[in-house]
Amino acid sequence: MNRYVCVMGPIFILLGFFAFTGCQSPSSEAAKATQIEVVTPSALTVQVTTPTLRTVQRIAQGQGALFAKESVILSNKRDGYVSTVRVDFGDKVKKGQLLAEMEREELTLQVDLQVSALKQAEANFIRARGEYERAKGLAAEQLIPQQRLDTNEADYKVADAKVYTAEKTLALAKKRLRDTRIVSPVKGFVQERFVNPGEYKTAASKLLELVVVDTLKLRSPVPERFAALALIGMPLRVEVEALPGEVFEGKLTRIAARVDHKTRTLLIEAEIPNSEGKLRPGYFAYITGILGEEEALFIPRIGLSRFAGVERVFVVKDNAVISREVKSGMADGEWIEITEGLAEDEQVAISAHNRLADGMTVQAQLTQLTEMQ
Numbered sequence: 001m002n003r004y005v006c007v008m009g010p011i012f013i014l015l016g017f018f019a020f021t022g023c024q025s026p027s028s029e030a031a032k033a034t035q036i037e038v039v040t041p042s043a044l045t046v047q048v049t050t051p052t053l054r055t056v057q058r059i060a061q062g063q064g065a066l067f068a069k070e071s072v073i074l075s076n077k078r079d080g081y082v083s084t085v086r087v088d089f090g091d092k093v094k095k096g097q098l099l100a101e102m103e104r105e106e107l108t109l110q111v112d113l114q115v116s117a118l119k120q121a122e123a124n125f126i127r128a129r130g131e132y133e134r135a136k137g138l139a140a141e142q143l144i145p146q147q148r149l150d151t152n153e154a155d156y157k158v159a160d161a162k163v164y165t166a167e168k169t170l171a172l173a174k175k176r177l178r179d180t181r182i183v184s185p186v187k188g189f190v191q192e193r194f195v196n197p198g199e200y201k202t203a204a205s206k207l208l209e210l211v212v213v214d215t216l217k218l219r220s221p222v223p224e225r226f227a228a229l230a231l232i233g234m235p236l237r238v239e240v241e242a243l244p245g246e247v248f249e250g251k252l253t254r255i256a257a258r259v260d261h262k263t264r265t266l267l268i269e270a271e272i273p274n275s276e277g278k279l280r281p282g283y284f285a286y287i288t289g290i291l292g293e294e295e296a297l298f299i300p301r302i303g304l305s306r307f308a309g310v311e312r313v314f315v316v317k318d319n320a321v322i323s324r325e326v327k328s329g330m331a332d333g334e335w336i337e338i339t340e341g342l343a344e345d346e347q348v349a350i351s352a353h354n355r356l357a358d359g360m361t362v363q364a365q366l367t368q369l370t371e372m373q
Helices: 002-021 026-033 105-140 146-178
Strands: 044-049 052-065 067-075 080-085 098-102 181-183 188-193 206-223 235-240 248-255 265-273 284-300 305-307 310-317 320-332 335-340 362-366
Touching: 044 310, 052 206, 067 188, 098 206, 105 146, 206 284, 235 265, 284 320
Parallel strands: 044 362
Antiparallel strands: 052 284, 067 206, 080 098, 098 181, 188 206, 206 265, 235 248, 235 284, 248 265, 284 335, 305 310, 310 320, 320 335
């Protein structure tokens, strides 16, 4: 009996222990729960600024090879042999200068013959006119019959017609003789020579090419945004690689009617006076034109991102990030112009670009940048 009681004693002690530990009050559990805090990540702080509106001077630049304002191809008007060529490639020529001659002996002889024929026709005309005048006087006194007067009048008219024909024939012969002389119609340079003395050339064969260099031209594309600012007659600054340090003055003379849809550029043409002859066709030149002034939006360069050829800014509105595709224009130090995609009153992120994404929430910190430095 005593041994049995001794065994049960520890059992009651253990049960009492478990009962004590398993029956804690609900108030102690609530106390522990109030000690757990929910941690919410704080929003990223981003510096933002508004675009700066500036009055800028628009400058358009272009480049290209100079070319002659006028090019002239000289050819012969009749078949024949070339007797002389007085100029060669690169020679400077004056207006009216004799450049080449075709064979002319036969045509000279024809002119001489026509001169003689005209003299004979004029002599016959003088004699026929005298006889007709005398016949009119005699007929008035009824000393000759009317038939004789009519004959003298007919002879006079035939002689007059022969003089007219001889004059025209002589003029044609002289023209053919003149056509054997190849004369420069312009002041310029010999660009190319296609003939040598002694060669036989059919009519309309190319003999020489001349270029007029008193004024040269240049064509170049410019961005389409300058189309409204470009004006015919506006002055241009011209520089050429062959003459470093020298500046020439030109003017805008032509503007293409439409924009190239592939390059979004507009073709312009400029003329450059060259009275001193320093410039030559083929020189590579650069042109600069001041197109005028207009208002433009600028942001700090650090506010513009470029990836795979696409330009973007991060606009922050109501603490939300908006990724916006834009187009940039001219640069000025640490500032860059935004030509498309941004409004003057919008805020642009200028920090933490590598951590921003479209749609994320941030804490915007406005930094006013009103001066372009």
